[in-house]
Amino acid sequence: MTRILHLSDLHFGYERQALVAPLLDRVNAARPDLVVVTGDLTHRGRSGQFAAAGSFLRRIEAPLIAVPGNHDIPLFKLTARLARPYRRYCRAIANDLEPVAHVGHVRVQGVNSVDPTAWQRGVITGAQVRRVIGNLDPGCTNILALHHPMQQRPEVDKMLMKGAPEALRDLQSAGLHVVLSGHLHVWSAGAFLRDGQGGVLQVQAGTALCNRPGDRQNEFAVLDFDGPELCITRHVAPMSEPGFLPPEQMRFSRRDGGWKSL
Template sequence: MTRILHLTDLHFGFHREALEAPLLERIAALQPDLVAVGGDLTHRGLPAQLARARTFLDRIEAPLICLPGNHDVPLWNLLARTFWPFRAYRKAFGPSLTPRAHAGDVRVMAINSADPYSWQRGKIRAGEVGRVIAHVDPLGTNIAVLHHPLQQLPRVDKALARQATRALRRMEAAGVNIVLSGHLHRWAVDDLLATGHAPRVLQIQTGTALCARITDIQNEFALLEIEGTELRLERHMAPMGGKGFDAPQIAGYSRASGVWRRV
Protein backbone atom coordinates (compact mmCIF):
# COMPACT_ATOMS: atom_id res chain seq x y z
CA MET A 1 0.00 0.00 0.00
CA THR A 2 1.25 3.47 -0.95
CA ARG A 3 0.10 6.62 0.84
CA ILE A 4 0.04 9.89 -1.13
CA LEU A 5 -0.99 13.08 0.65
CA HIS A 6 -2.39 15.96 -1.41
CA LEU A 7 -1.92 19.41 0.10
CA THR A 8 -2.87 22.50 -1.89
CA ASP A 9 -3.74 26.19 -1.64
CA LEU A 10 -1.85 27.02 1.55
CA HIS A 11 -1.96 30.79 0.84
CA PHE A 12 0.78 31.86 3.24
CA GLY A 13 0.27 35.55 3.86
CA PHE A 14 -3.49 35.06 4.21
CA HIS A 15 -3.68 31.82 6.14
CA ARG A 16 -4.86 30.39 9.47
CA GLU A 17 -1.72 30.57 11.54
CA ALA A 18 -3.38 28.66 14.39
CA LEU A 19 -3.95 25.70 12.05
CA GLU A 20 -0.30 25.30 11.05
CA ALA A 21 0.64 23.11 14.02
CA PRO A 22 -2.49 20.89 13.85
CA LEU A 23 -1.91 20.38 10.13
CA LEU A 24 1.71 19.37 10.63
CA GLU A 25 0.71 17.05 13.46
CA ARG A 26 -1.96 15.36 11.35
CA ILE A 27 0.42 14.92 8.43
CA ALA A 28 3.07 13.40 10.70
CA ALA A 29 0.53 11.01 12.24
CA LEU A 30 -0.58 9.78 8.80
CA GLN A 31 3.01 8.94 7.76
CA PRO A 32 2.57 9.46 4.01
CA ASP A 33 5.08 8.02 1.59
CA LEU A 34 4.94 11.22 -0.47
CA VAL A 35 3.35 14.66 -0.14
CA ALA A 36 2.23 16.45 -3.31
CA VAL A 37 1.83 20.20 -2.80
CA GLY A 38 -0.40 21.57 -5.53
CA GLY A 39 0.30 25.27 -5.78
CA ASP A 40 -0.82 28.58 -4.29
CA LEU A 41 1.71 28.16 -1.53
CA THR A 42 1.44 31.92 -1.04
CA HIS A 43 -1.23 34.58 -1.33
CA ARG A 44 0.69 37.14 -3.38
CA GLY A 45 3.96 35.46 -4.39
CA LEU A 46 6.03 37.80 -2.20
CA PRO A 47 9.53 36.65 -1.16
CA ALA A 48 8.65 36.74 2.55
CA GLN A 49 5.54 34.61 1.93
CA LEU A 50 7.52 32.13 -0.15
CA ALA A 51 10.13 31.89 2.61
CA ARG A 52 7.46 31.21 5.21
CA ALA A 53 5.90 28.52 3.02
CA ARG A 54 9.34 26.95 2.58
CA THR A 55 9.89 26.91 6.34
CA PHE A 56 6.52 25.23 6.85
CA LEU A 57 7.12 22.55 4.24
CA ASP A 58 10.60 21.86 5.60
CA ARG A 59 8.91 20.69 8.80
CA ILE A 60 7.24 17.83 6.92
CA GLU A 61 9.42 14.75 7.26
CA ALA A 62 7.97 12.85 4.28
CA PRO A 63 9.40 13.34 0.79
CA LEU A 64 7.49 15.98 -1.13
CA ILE A 65 7.13 17.62 -4.50
CA CYS A 66 5.59 21.01 -5.08
CA LEU A 67 4.57 23.19 -8.00
CA PRO A 68 3.41 26.78 -8.40
CA GLY A 69 -0.14 28.10 -8.58
CA ASN A 70 -1.41 31.37 -9.98
CA HIS A 71 -1.00 33.09 -6.58
CA ASP A 72 2.71 32.23 -6.58
CA VAL A 73 3.27 34.52 -9.58
CA PRO A 74 3.81 38.24 -8.83
CA LEU A 75 0.48 40.06 -9.09
CA TRP A 76 1.38 43.74 -8.71
CA ASN A 77 4.92 43.71 -10.16
CA LEU A 78 4.02 43.64 -13.85
CA LEU A 79 7.66 43.69 -14.97
CA ALA A 80 8.48 40.58 -12.94
CA ARG A 81 5.24 38.85 -13.94
CA THR A 82 6.05 39.43 -17.63
CA PHE A 83 9.75 38.62 -17.79
CA TRP A 84 10.65 36.43 -14.79
CA PRO A 85 7.36 35.23 -13.25
CA PHE A 86 8.81 32.19 -11.47
CA ARG A 87 12.17 33.60 -10.33
CA ALA A 88 11.17 34.07 -6.68
CA TYR A 89 9.39 30.70 -6.60
CA ARG A 90 12.46 28.93 -8.00
CA LYS A 91 14.70 30.66 -5.49
CA ALA A 92 12.58 29.27 -2.65
CA PHE A 93 11.69 25.82 -3.99
CA GLY A 94 14.27 24.91 -6.60
CA PRO A 95 14.55 25.18 -10.37
CA SER A 96 11.97 22.59 -11.43
CA LEU A 97 8.37 23.69 -11.91
CA THR A 98 7.35 20.18 -12.99
CA PRO A 99 8.97 17.70 -10.59
CA ARG A 100 8.35 13.95 -10.63
CA ALA A 101 8.55 11.39 -7.86
CA HIS A 102 7.58 7.82 -7.17
CA ALA A 103 6.61 5.80 -4.12
CA GLY A 104 6.18 2.06 -4.49
CA ASP A 105 4.47 1.46 -7.83
CA VAL A 106 2.91 4.93 -7.84
CA ARG A 107 4.30 7.69 -10.04
CA VAL A 108 3.40 11.33 -9.29
CA MET A 109 4.11 13.85 -12.05
CA ALA A 110 3.59 17.62 -11.81
CA ILE A 111 2.25 19.99 -14.43
CA ASN A 112 2.73 23.75 -14.10
CA SER A 113 -0.64 25.28 -15.04
CA ALA A 114 0.10 28.82 -13.81
CA ASP A 115 -0.11 31.36 -16.64
CA PRO A 116 1.52 34.72 -15.86
CA TYR A 117 -0.27 36.35 -18.79
CA SER A 118 -3.76 35.30 -17.69
CA TRP A 119 -3.13 35.40 -13.97
CA GLN A 120 -6.14 33.53 -12.59
CA ARG A 121 -7.31 31.28 -15.42
CA GLY A 122 -4.31 29.07 -16.04
CA LYS A 123 -3.10 27.16 -19.07
CA ILE A 124 -2.20 23.50 -19.69
CA ARG A 125 0.83 23.37 -21.97
CA ALA A 126 0.97 20.54 -24.51
CA GLY A 127 4.66 19.94 -23.90
CA GLU A 128 4.16 19.39 -20.19
CA VAL A 129 1.34 16.93 -20.85
CA GLY A 130 3.66 15.14 -23.25
CA ARG A 131 6.32 14.78 -20.55
CA VAL A 132 3.79 13.26 -18.18
CA ILE A 133 2.65 10.82 -20.85
CA ALA A 134 6.26 9.85 -21.57
CA HIS A 135 6.71 8.73 -17.95
CA VAL A 136 3.50 6.73 -17.56
CA ASP A 137 4.09 3.28 -16.08
CA PRO A 138 1.60 0.84 -17.64
CA LEU A 139 1.99 -1.56 -14.72
CA GLY A 140 1.60 0.97 -11.91
CA THR A 141 -0.62 3.84 -10.81
CA ASN A 142 0.05 7.15 -12.51
CA ILE A 143 -0.93 10.45 -10.90
CA ALA A 144 -0.76 13.89 -12.48
CA VAL A 145 -0.85 16.81 -10.07
CA LEU A 146 -1.45 20.42 -11.08
CA HIS A 147 -3.00 23.55 -9.66
CA HIS A 148 -5.90 24.17 -12.05
CA PRO A 149 -8.63 21.54 -12.59
CA LEU A 150 -9.02 19.78 -15.93
CA GLN A 151 -12.82 19.71 -15.58
CA GLN A 152 -15.24 21.90 -13.67
CA LEU A 153 -18.80 21.37 -12.52
CA PRO A 154 -21.55 23.73 -13.73
CA ARG A 155 -21.70 25.50 -10.36
CA VAL A 156 -18.14 26.81 -10.78
CA ASP A 157 -18.03 30.41 -11.98
CA LYS A 158 -14.33 30.52 -12.92
CA ALA A 159 -13.10 29.96 -16.47
CA LEU A 160 -11.61 26.53 -17.12
CA ALA A 161 -7.87 26.58 -17.78
CA ARG A 162 -6.96 26.81 -21.44
CA GLN A 163 -6.45 23.43 -23.15
CA ALA A 164 -7.70 21.60 -20.04
CA THR A 165 -10.22 19.41 -21.86
CA ARG A 166 -7.68 18.32 -24.47
CA ALA A 167 -5.09 17.61 -21.78
CA LEU A 168 -7.52 15.40 -19.86
CA ARG A 169 -8.36 13.39 -22.97
CA ARG A 170 -4.68 12.91 -23.85
CA MET A 171 -3.75 11.76 -20.37
CA GLU A 172 -6.71 9.40 -20.08
CA ALA A 173 -5.77 7.78 -23.38
CA ALA A 174 -2.14 7.43 -22.25
CA GLY A 175 -2.93 5.72 -18.95
CA VAL A 176 -2.93 8.49 -16.34
CA ASN A 177 -5.19 7.12 -13.59
CA ILE A 178 -5.62 10.01 -11.15
CA VAL A 179 -5.50 13.80 -11.45
CA LEU A 180 -5.03 15.93 -8.33
CA SER A 181 -5.89 19.63 -8.48
CA GLY A 182 -6.88 22.60 -6.32
CA HIS A 183 -7.48 26.27 -7.18
CA LEU A 184 -11.25 26.30 -6.60
CA HIS A 185 -11.11 25.82 -2.81
CA ARG A 186 -13.93 23.31 -3.23
CA TRP A 187 -13.88 19.52 -2.90
CA ALA A 188 -15.14 17.50 -5.85
CA VAL A 189 -14.72 13.81 -6.66
CA ASP A 190 -18.00 11.90 -6.95
CA ASP A 191 -19.82 14.64 -8.86
CA LEU A 192 -17.04 14.72 -11.43
CA LEU A 193 -17.03 10.94 -11.74
CA ALA A 194 -20.81 10.97 -12.25
CA THR A 195 -20.47 13.14 -15.36
CA GLY A 196 -18.85 10.21 -17.19
CA HIS A 197 -16.53 12.69 -18.88
CA ALA A 198 -13.29 10.78 -18.29
CA PRO A 199 -14.20 7.52 -16.56
CA ARG A 200 -10.64 6.11 -16.52
CA VAL A 201 -9.32 9.15 -14.64
CA LEU A 202 -10.35 9.82 -11.06
CA GLN A 203 -10.23 13.58 -10.63
CA ILE A 204 -9.73 14.69 -7.03
CA GLN A 205 -10.23 18.40 -6.54
CA THR A 206 -9.07 19.24 -3.02
CA GLY A 207 -9.98 22.37 -1.07
CA THR A 208 -7.62 24.82 0.59
CA ALA A 209 -5.32 23.55 3.32
CA LEU A 210 -4.75 26.83 5.19
CA CYS A 211 -6.43 29.83 3.50
CA ALA A 212 -8.24 32.07 6.00
CA ARG A 213 -11.10 33.07 3.69
CA ILE A 214 -14.26 32.55 5.76
CA THR A 215 -16.41 31.63 2.76
CA ASP A 216 -14.30 28.50 2.23
CA ILE A 217 -16.16 27.04 5.26
CA GLN A 218 -13.33 24.63 6.12
CA ASN A 219 -9.71 23.83 5.42
CA GLU A 220 -8.83 20.38 4.18
CA PHE A 221 -6.42 17.99 2.53
CA ALA A 222 -6.62 14.48 1.04
CA LEU A 223 -4.83 11.23 1.73
CA LEU A 224 -4.80 8.52 -0.94
CA GLU A 225 -4.06 4.93 0.05
CA ILE A 226 -3.35 3.02 -3.15
CA GLU A 227 -3.03 -0.73 -3.51
CA GLY A 228 -3.09 -2.01 -7.08
CA THR A 229 -6.36 -0.95 -8.67
CA GLU A 230 -7.95 -0.01 -5.34
CA LEU A 231 -8.02 3.40 -3.67
CA ARG A 232 -9.02 4.43 -0.18
CA LEU A 233 -9.56 8.20 -0.08
CA GLU A 234 -9.54 10.19 3.16
CA ARG A 235 -10.78 13.78 3.33
CA HIS A 236 -9.40 15.56 6.40
CA MET A 237 -11.31 18.76 7.30
CA ALA A 238 -10.83 21.54 9.85
CA PRO A 239 -13.95 23.75 10.13
CA MET A 240 -13.41 27.51 10.13
CA GLY A 241 -13.50 28.66 13.73
CA GLY A 242 -12.43 25.25 15.02
CA LYS A 243 -9.10 24.36 16.57
CA GLY A 244 -8.08 21.39 14.48
CA PHE A 245 -9.01 18.55 12.16
CA ASP A 246 -12.03 16.31 12.62
CA ALA A 247 -12.05 12.56 11.94
CA PRO A 248 -11.72 12.03 8.18
CA GLN A 249 -14.47 11.20 5.74
CA ILE A 250 -13.53 7.97 3.94
CA ALA A 251 -14.53 6.63 0.53
CA GLY A 252 -13.37 3.68 -1.56
CA TYR A 253 -12.83 3.52 -5.33
CA SER A 254 -11.78 0.81 -7.75
CA ARG A 255 -10.58 0.76 -11.35
CA ALA A 256 -10.47 -3.03 -11.57
CA SER A 257 -13.15 -2.97 -14.28
CA GLY A 258 -11.15 -0.55 -16.42
CA VAL A 259 -13.05 2.55 -15.27
CA TRP A 260 -13.31 4.13 -11.84
CA ARG A 261 -16.25 3.23 -9.63
CA ARG A 262 -17.06 4.08 -6.04
CA VAL A 263 -17.22 0.94 -3.91
Protein backbone atom coordinates in the same frame (compact mmCIF):
# COMPACT_ATOMS: atom_id res chain seq x y z
CA MET B 1 0.17 0.00 -0.07
CA THR B 2 1.44 3.44 -1.07
CA ARG B 3 0.26 6.53 0.79
CA ILE B 4 0.11 9.92 -0.96
CA LEU B 5 -0.87 13.00 1.05
CA HIS B 6 -2.37 15.83 -0.99
CA LEU B 7 -2.07 19.45 0.18
CA SER B 8 -3.11 22.49 -1.81
CA ASP B 9 -3.68 26.22 -1.52
CA LEU B 10 -1.74 26.94 1.66
CA HIS B 11 -1.83 30.71 1.00
CA PHE B 12 0.90 31.75 3.42
CA GLY B 13 0.38 35.46 3.98
CA TYR B 14 -3.33 34.85 4.49
CA GLU B 15 -3.05 31.59 6.41
CA ARG B 16 -5.14 30.40 9.35
CA GLN B 17 -2.32 30.76 11.84
CA ALA B 18 -3.90 28.68 14.60
CA LEU B 19 -4.14 25.68 12.24
CA VAL B 20 -0.53 25.66 11.02
CA ALA B 21 0.82 23.52 13.87
CA PRO B 22 -2.17 21.10 13.97
CA LEU B 23 -1.93 20.66 10.19
CA LEU B 24 1.77 19.91 10.37
CA ASP B 25 1.18 17.42 13.20
CA ARG B 26 -1.51 15.61 11.19
CA VAL B 27 0.61 15.49 8.06
CA ASN B 28 3.56 13.97 9.90
CA ALA B 29 1.36 11.61 11.91
CA ALA B 30 -0.08 10.19 8.68
CA ARG B 31 3.43 8.96 7.72
CA PRO B 32 2.89 9.33 3.97
CA ASP B 33 5.28 7.90 1.42
CA LEU B 34 5.01 11.18 -0.47
CA VAL B 35 3.43 14.61 0.05
CA VAL B 36 2.15 16.36 -3.09
CA VAL B 37 1.45 20.10 -2.91
CA THR B 38 -0.60 21.47 -5.82
CA GLY B 39 0.16 25.17 -5.77
CA ASP B 40 -0.74 28.48 -4.16
CA LEU B 41 1.82 28.06 -1.42
CA THR B 42 1.63 31.84 -0.92
CA HIS B 43 -1.10 34.44 -1.15
CA ARG B 44 0.70 37.14 -3.10
CA GLY B 45 4.06 35.61 -4.00
CA ARG B 46 6.03 37.87 -1.66
CA SER B 47 9.43 36.98 -0.22
CA GLY B 48 8.22 36.78 3.38
CA GLN B 49 5.31 34.59 2.37
CA PHE B 50 7.63 32.24 0.51
CA ALA B 51 9.91 32.13 3.55
CA ALA B 52 6.98 31.04 5.72
CA ALA B 53 5.84 28.47 3.15
CA GLY B 54 9.35 27.09 2.79
CA SER B 55 9.75 26.82 6.55
CA PHE B 56 6.47 24.89 6.80
CA LEU B 57 7.40 22.48 4.01
CA ARG B 58 10.82 21.80 5.52
CA ARG B 59 9.13 20.61 8.71
CA ILE B 60 7.26 17.91 6.79
CA GLU B 61 9.12 14.67 7.46
CA ALA B 62 8.09 12.79 4.30
CA PRO B 63 9.49 13.22 0.78
CA LEU B 64 7.69 16.09 -0.94
CA ILE B 65 7.08 17.53 -4.38
CA ALA B 66 5.27 20.76 -5.23
CA VAL B 67 4.09 22.67 -8.28
CA PRO B 68 3.36 26.41 -8.38
CA GLY B 69 -0.06 28.03 -8.46
CA ASN B 70 -1.16 31.36 -9.86
CA HIS B 71 -0.81 33.03 -6.45
CA ASP B 72 2.88 32.08 -6.43
CA ILE B 73 3.79 34.60 -9.13
CA PRO B 74 3.59 38.42 -8.95
CA LEU B 75 0.12 39.85 -9.51
CA PHE B 76 0.56 43.63 -9.62
CA LYS B 77 4.15 43.89 -10.91
CA LEU B 78 3.54 43.03 -14.55
CA THR B 79 7.16 43.27 -15.64
CA ALA B 80 8.29 40.83 -12.95
CA ARG B 81 5.37 38.51 -13.68
CA LEU B 82 6.27 38.27 -17.36
CA ALA B 83 10.07 38.37 -17.14
CA ARG B 84 10.85 36.32 -14.03
CA PRO B 85 7.60 34.92 -12.61
CA TYR B 86 9.15 32.03 -10.64
CA ARG B 87 12.24 33.72 -9.20
CA ARG B 88 10.99 33.74 -5.60
CA TYR B 89 9.38 30.30 -5.91
CA CYS B 90 12.65 28.78 -7.11
CA ARG B 91 14.63 30.43 -4.32
CA ALA B 92 12.33 29.31 -1.52
CA ILE B 93 10.69 26.09 -2.72
CA ALA B 94 12.39 24.30 -5.63
CA ASN B 95 14.00 24.95 -8.99
CA ASP B 96 12.03 22.16 -10.63
CA LEU B 97 8.58 23.45 -11.58
CA GLU B 98 7.47 20.05 -12.93
CA PRO B 99 8.88 17.47 -10.52
CA VAL B 100 8.42 13.71 -10.79
CA ALA B 101 8.28 11.20 -7.94
CA HIS B 102 8.07 7.41 -7.96
CA VAL B 103 7.08 5.65 -4.74
CA GLY B 104 6.04 2.01 -4.58
CA HIS B 105 3.82 1.32 -7.58
CA VAL B 106 2.72 4.95 -7.86
CA ARG B 107 4.24 7.54 -10.18
CA VAL B 108 3.42 11.25 -9.77
CA GLN B 109 4.26 13.77 -12.47
CA GLY B 110 3.94 17.47 -11.78
CA VAL B 111 2.90 19.99 -14.41
CA ASN B 112 3.18 23.77 -14.09
CA SER B 113 -0.23 25.05 -15.19
CA VAL B 114 0.39 28.73 -14.34
CA ASP B 115 0.03 31.23 -17.19
CA PRO B 116 1.83 34.50 -16.40
CA THR B 117 -0.05 36.24 -19.22
CA ALA B 118 -3.49 35.34 -17.81
CA TRP B 119 -2.91 35.39 -14.07
CA GLN B 120 -5.87 33.38 -12.80
CA ARG B 121 -6.94 31.07 -15.61
CA GLY B 122 -3.98 28.75 -16.16
CA VAL B 123 -2.94 26.72 -19.20
CA ILE B 124 -1.80 23.22 -20.11
CA THR B 125 0.02 22.94 -23.42
CA GLY B 126 0.22 20.18 -25.98
CA ALA B 127 3.92 19.80 -25.24
CA GLN B 128 3.19 19.23 -21.55
CA VAL B 129 0.53 16.66 -22.35
CA ARG B 130 2.84 14.81 -24.73
CA ARG B 131 5.56 14.75 -22.08
CA VAL B 132 3.19 13.31 -19.49
CA ILE B 133 1.92 10.67 -21.92
CA GLY B 134 5.43 9.75 -23.00
CA ASN B 135 6.42 9.08 -19.40
CA LEU B 136 3.41 7.06 -18.25
CA ASP B 137 4.54 3.84 -16.59
CA PRO B 138 2.33 0.83 -17.47
CA GLY B 139 3.39 -0.90 -14.25
CA CYS B 140 2.24 1.96 -12.02
CA THR B 141 -0.75 3.96 -10.96
CA ASN B 142 -0.01 7.17 -12.87
CA ILE B 143 -0.92 10.49 -11.25
CA LEU B 144 -0.79 14.00 -12.69
CA ALA B 145 -0.41 16.85 -10.18
CA LEU B 146 -1.11 20.44 -11.19
CA HIS B 147 -2.75 23.51 -9.71
CA HIS B 148 -5.66 24.14 -12.07
CA PRO B 149 -8.44 21.55 -12.42
CA MET B 150 -9.14 19.71 -15.66
CA GLN B 151 -12.91 19.95 -15.26
CA GLN B 152 -15.26 22.13 -13.22
CA ARG B 153 -18.82 21.91 -12.03
CA PRO B 154 -21.29 24.27 -13.80
CA GLU B 155 -21.63 26.50 -10.73
CA VAL B 156 -17.90 27.38 -10.65
CA ASP B 157 -17.42 31.00 -11.70
CA LYS B 158 -13.71 30.77 -12.64
CA MET B 159 -12.62 30.18 -16.22
CA LEU B 160 -11.54 26.63 -16.97
CA MET B 161 -7.85 26.23 -17.66
CA LYS B 162 -6.93 26.81 -21.29
CA GLY B 163 -6.36 23.51 -23.08
CA ALA B 164 -8.02 21.44 -20.34
CA PRO B 165 -10.69 19.59 -22.41
CA GLU B 166 -8.21 18.48 -25.07
CA ALA B 167 -5.60 17.56 -22.48
CA LEU B 168 -8.06 15.50 -20.44
CA ARG B 169 -9.23 13.66 -23.55
CA ASP B 170 -5.69 12.76 -24.60
CA LEU B 171 -4.52 11.85 -21.11
CA GLN B 172 -7.55 9.65 -20.52
CA SER B 173 -7.00 7.85 -23.84
CA ALA B 174 -3.35 7.28 -22.94
CA GLY B 175 -4.24 5.65 -19.61
CA LEU B 176 -3.63 8.29 -16.96
CA HIS B 177 -5.32 7.18 -13.74
CA VAL B 178 -5.59 10.15 -11.34
CA VAL B 179 -5.39 13.95 -11.44
CA LEU B 180 -4.65 15.94 -8.26
CA SER B 181 -5.45 19.66 -8.40
CA GLY B 182 -6.50 22.63 -6.30
CA HIS B 183 -7.28 26.28 -7.17
CA LEU B 184 -11.05 26.30 -6.53
CA HIS B 185 -10.90 25.85 -2.73
CA VAL B 186 -13.74 23.34 -3.17
CA TRP B 187 -13.36 19.62 -2.43
CA SER B 188 -14.31 17.10 -5.09
CA ALA B 189 -13.37 13.45 -5.62
CA GLY B 190 -14.83 11.32 -8.39
CA ALA B 191 -17.47 13.87 -9.35
CA PHE B 192 -16.80 13.44 -13.08
CA LEU B 193 -16.63 9.64 -13.16
CA ARG B 194 -18.98 7.43 -15.10
CA ASP B 195 -18.68 4.32 -12.95
CA GLY B 196 -16.89 1.47 -14.64
CA GLN B 197 -16.55 3.25 -17.99
CA GLY B 198 -12.92 4.25 -17.76
CA GLY B 199 -11.92 7.83 -17.21
CA VAL B 200 -9.57 9.68 -14.96
CA LEU B 201 -10.29 9.99 -11.25
CA GLN B 202 -10.03 13.68 -10.41
CA VAL B 203 -9.33 14.74 -6.84
CA GLN B 204 -9.74 18.48 -6.37
CA ALA B 205 -8.50 19.66 -3.00
CA GLY B 206 -9.96 22.34 -0.80
CA THR B 207 -7.64 24.86 0.78
CA ALA B 208 -5.30 23.57 3.48
CA LEU B 209 -4.74 26.87 5.30
CA CYS B 210 -6.34 29.89 3.60
CA ASN B 211 -8.18 32.05 6.15
CA ARG B 212 -10.63 33.62 3.71
CA PRO B 213 -14.02 33.57 5.51
CA GLY B 214 -15.87 32.44 2.40
CA ASP B 215 -13.97 29.15 2.38
CA ARG B 216 -15.60 28.09 5.67
CA GLN B 217 -13.13 25.23 6.23
CA ASN B 218 -9.61 23.97 5.67
CA GLU B 219 -8.71 20.44 4.67
CA PHE B 220 -6.34 17.94 3.14
CA ALA B 221 -6.59 14.36 1.90
CA VAL B 222 -4.66 11.11 2.24
CA LEU B 223 -4.79 8.67 -0.67
CA ASP B 224 -3.94 5.03 0.06
CA PHE B 225 -3.27 3.02 -3.11
CA ASP B 226 -3.38 -0.77 -2.84
CA GLY B 227 -3.06 -2.08 -6.39
CA PRO B 228 -6.30 -1.14 -8.16
CA GLU B 229 -7.98 -0.11 -4.89
CA LEU B 230 -7.95 3.43 -3.48
CA CYS B 231 -9.11 4.73 -0.11
CA ILE B 232 -9.27 8.53 0.25
CA THR B 233 -9.34 9.93 3.77
CA ARG B 234 -10.45 13.55 4.01
CA HIS B 235 -9.42 15.65 7.03
CA VAL B 236 -11.59 18.76 7.53
CA ALA B 237 -11.12 21.65 9.98
CA PRO B 238 -14.17 23.98 9.89
CA MET B 239 -13.48 27.68 10.53
CA SER B 240 -15.98 27.46 13.40
CA GLU B 241 -14.01 24.69 15.14
CA PRO B 242 -10.59 24.83 16.84
CA GLY B 243 -9.19 21.90 14.89
CA PHE B 244 -9.92 18.87 12.73
CA LEU B 245 -13.08 16.78 12.84
CA PRO B 246 -12.94 12.97 12.68
CA PRO B 247 -11.85 12.04 9.15
CA GLU B 248 -14.19 10.88 6.40
CA GLN B 249 -13.41 8.09 3.92
CA MET B 250 -14.28 7.36 0.29
CA ARG B 251 -13.32 4.22 -1.62
CA PHE B 252 -12.76 3.65 -5.33
CA SER B 253 -11.70 0.65 -7.40
CA ARG B 254 -10.46 0.13 -10.95
CA ARG B 255 -10.24 -3.64 -10.59
CA ASP B 256 -12.55 -4.15 -13.58
CA GLY B 257 -10.88 -1.52 -15.74
CA GLY B 258 -12.63 1.79 -15.11
CA TRP B 259 -12.86 3.53 -11.78
CA LYS B 260 -15.93 2.82 -9.65
CA SER B 261 -16.95 4.44 -6.40
CA LEU B 262 -17.67 1.85 -3.70
